[in-house]
Amino acid sequence: xxxxxxxxxDVTKRFGDVVAVDGVSLDIAHGEFFSLLGPSGxxxxxxxxxxxxxxxxxxxxxxxxxxxxxxxxxxxxNVNTVFQDYALFPHMTVxxxxxxxxxxxxxxxxxxxxxxDEALDLVHLGGFGDRKPGQxxxxxxxxxxxxxxxxNRPRVILLDEPLGALDLKLRHAMQIELKSIQxxxxxxxxxxxxxxxxxxxxxxxxxxxxxxRIEQIGPPQSVYEAPRNExxxxxxxxxxVVHAGLAEALTGRAAPFTVRPEKIxxxxxxxxxxxxxxxxxxxxxxxxIYLGMFTRYAVEVAHDTTLEVVRQNVEAPSQDRGLFGxxxxxxxxxxxxxxxxxxxxxxxxxxxQ
Amino acid sequence: xxxxxxxxxxxxxxxxxxxxxPRLRLALLLGLPLLWLVGVYGGSLLALxxxxxxxxxxxxxxxxxxxxxxxxGDLFTDSNISIAIRTTVMATAVTxxxxxxxxxxxxxxxxxxxxxxxxxxxxxxxxxxxxxYLVRVYSWKLILAREGILFWFVDKLGLNFLLDAALSAPGxxxxxxSASALGQFIVFVYIWLPYMILPVHAALERVPTSYLEASxxxxxxxxxxxxxxxWPLAIPGIAAGSIFTFSLTLGDYIIxxxxxxxxxxxxxxxxxxxxxxxxxxxxAAFTFFPIVIMGVYxxxxxxxxxxxxx
Numbered sequence: 001x002x003x004x005x006x007x008x009x010d011v012t013k014r015f016g017d018v019v020a021v022d023g024v025s026l027d028i029a030h031g032e033f034f035s036l037l038g039p040s041g042x043x044x045x046x047x048x049x050x051x052x053x054x055x056x057x058x059x060x061x062x063x064x065x066x067x068x069x070x071x072x073x074x075x076x077x078n079v080n081t082v083f084q085d086y087a088l089f090p091h092m093t094v095x096x097x098x099x100x101x102x103x104x105x106x107x108x109x110x111x112x113x114x115x116x117d118e119a120l121d122l123v124h125l126g127g128f129g130d131r132k133p134g135q136x137x138x139x140x141x142x143x144x145x146x147x148x149x150x151x152n153r154p155r156v157i158l159l160d161e162p163l164g165a166l167d168l169k170l171r172h173a174m175q176i177e178l179k180s181i182q183x184x185x186x187x188x189x190x191x192x193x194x195x196x197x198x199x200x201x202x203x204x205x206x207x208x209x210x211x212x213r214i215e216q217i218g219p220p221q222s223v224y225e226a227p228r229n230e231x232x233x234x235x236x237x238x239x240x241v242v243h244a245g246l247a248e249a250l251t252g253r254a255a256p257f258t259v260r261p262e263k264i265x266x267x268x269x270x271x272x273x274x275x276x277x278x279x280x281x282x283x284x285x286x287x288x289i290y291l292g293m294f295t296r297y298a299v300e301v302a303h304d305t306t307l308e309v310v311r312q313n314v315e316a317p318s319q320d321r322g323l324f325g326x327x328x329x330x331x332x333x334x335x336x337x338x339x340x341x342x343x344x345x346x347x348x349x350x351x352x353q
Numbered sequence: 354x355x356x357x358x359x360x361x362x363x364x365x366x367x368x369x370x371x372x373x374x375p376r377l378r379l380a381l382l383l384g385l386p387l388l389w390l391v392g393v394y395g396g397s398l399l400a401l402x403x404x405x406x407x408x409x410x411x412x413x414x415x416x417x418x419x420x421x422x423x424x425x426g427d428l429f430t431d432s433n434i435s436i437a438i439r440t441t442v443m444a445t446a447v448t449x450x451x452x453x454x455x456x457x458x459x460x461x462x463x464x465x466x467x468x469x470x471x472x473x474x475x476x477x478x479x480x481x482x483x484x485x486y487l488v489r490v491y492s493w494k495l496i497l498a499r500e501g502i503l504f505w506f507v508d509k510l511g512l513n514f515l516l517d518a519a520l521s522a523p524g525x526x527x528x529x530x531s532a533s534a535l536g537q538f539i540v541f542v543y544i545w546l547p548y549m550i551l552p553v554h555a556a557l558e559r560v561p562t563s564y565l566e567a568s569x570x571x572x573x574x575x576x577x578x579x580x581x582x583x584w585p586l587a588i589p590g591i592a593a594g595s596i597f598t599f600s601l602t603l604g605d606y607i608i609x610x611x612x613x614x615x616x617x618x619x620x621x622x623x624x625x626x627x628x629x630x631x632x633x634x635x636x637a638a639f640t641f642f643p644i645v646i647m648g649v650y651x652x653x654x655x656x657x658x659x660x661x662x663x
Binding site for chain 2 (some may be wrong): 052080084090148
């Protein structure tokens with residue numbers, strides 16, 4: 001067994017009475033793009049800060065490449081962080097910011113310069129070296145922060161919601177770029193985000209955090225397609241939870257399950273004949289949201305259950321607004337039902353690469 | 354049915370009229386302060402400086418209002434220049450000491466003190482400013498006197514040989530702390546310290562923790578972080594504080610009167626030429642020193658970015 005790039009072994013962090021991280025264990029492989037996904041206050045950032053060394057765990061150990069670094073200061077660890085607010089030094093130029101890590105480690109000015117230029121080229125900021133951070137746009141600052149981390153050739157880069165401050169279009173562009181840079185340099189990326197879409201489209205694997213614990217670890221497909229519990233189902237994607245009572249009527253099994261909106265077909269007229277491999281239910285359209293590529297329908301199928309259905313706008317949807325209040329038939333494959341375990345973190349499936 | 358008519362009062366009409374006249378609003382906003390600054394403040398300064406081109410009749414002690422440069426000739430004597438130098442050295446020393454004392458206090462308040470402790474700390478810094486400055490200087494005279502608490506305490510510690518050695522040093526010593534330049538220095542630092550702490554605190558407060566974390570994360574040891582990140586970002590605050598400590602020391606005449614060996618300082622010299630000697634022209638010419646010194650100082654302070662932190 002090869003050693004992992006990052007290991008958290010039963011790590012707990014308490015701030016006074018507040019338990020921020022509650023017995024988290026995880027292994028991140030070399031060269032992996034690993035995301036810590038969760039709502040704010042779920043402990044993901046605290047985990048990242050413990051890997052960086054800004055916080056010391058109350059209990060448990062942090063290992064980097066098999067070496068126990070629990071008691072080491074940030075400047076003694078071979079990891080670099082890209083901060084949420086970028087934390088670029090305002091009194092230094094871009095060139096000085098990027099070269100800072102080399103400078104404090106005693107690399108001479110002549111040796112630094114070509115490496116700084118190289119790092120700036122990597123993030124497409126060649127020629128910006130003389131500017132101050134205050135003269136850059138948000139996206140450019142983001143790149144400088146990344147270059148400043150990359151230049152030290154750390155074995156792990158930690159990113160704390162690095163795209164949070166960017167607008168949507170720039171965020172999408174940076175997602176693609178971050179991913180491709182990560183592939184090029186082959187450094188392990190540990191990425192904290194609350195954006196499930198970001199985590200799904202960038203990660204090799206991700207861990208879903210809630211209330212200081214990990215709810216599920218795995219590759220994006222398995223976390224999305226097979227959520228282990230209601231929290232994961234709801235946080236990663238849209239949850240359509242069918243509670244036990246209705247579930248029994250639909251599947252003959254009194255266990256709650258979830259079904260993704262895109263798996264459900266919506267019929268204004270009769271649905272194709274039901275059989276043992278399908279679930280069929282009818283309901284009332286209580287909301288219609290036009291999203292350009294898709295239209296999202298909320299269909300109330302029981303007094304306490306509303307299912308969301310996504311339908312691609314293959315034809316012009318102008319008359320679809322008319323579906324509001326209409327009775328429609330829903331049908332989906334029984335295989336699309338994901339039965340939920342009510343318990344949480346205890347039996348994680350340690351995802352495999 | 355009667356159509357409802359909105360009636361507008363005079364205030365309403367004025368505010369409406371002002372809304373579309375930005376220049377008039379600006380004039381109303383700045384009129385009074387400008388009148389004060391240019392008319393009262395600048396005018397009196399000019400009136401004072403113009404006095405320096407008159408001369409005093411040595412025999413009768415009356416002012417001769419014919420324009421002359423004689424007074425300016427009297428200004429640049431060795432003794433007057435040494436007063437200016439002495440004052441500048443003291444102001445510089447006080448400023449440096451205030452910065453050294455203020456920095457750790459401000460740093461502690463920003464980085465480590467909790468909210469309540471920080472409030473207590475601000476009260477402690479600001480409370481002395483509520484009591485009369487004169488009273489505080491007089492109490493320092495008692496503290497620093499040979500019979501005072503400081504000598505008593507140093508004696509208890511058995512360290513009076515150190516104090517005596519300091520007091521026998523030429524230039525800064527004297528018969529007791531209260532009659533020495535060293536004592537003046539201590540009181541100056543005490544009196545002006547709050548004016549240094551507050552801007553340094555403001556500057557440090559604008560350094561987010563993430564800068565320090567980023568620096569450590571990139572491999573900098575605490576001392577390197579201090580030198581390359583904290584210190585450069587604190588400099589504008591220190592420069593801003595130094596404008597207060599420096600200029601206040603430069604112009605002060607109370608502390609040199611009460612504490613020290615009555616070697617004149619610039620402020621004291623102006624005060625005694627004007628008051629005791631009645632030589633208003635020479636007193637006016639003497640103000641040339643602090644104006645020039647402060648002019649140079651402010652120029653340098655501006656260059657290091659002091660005004661961005663005010």
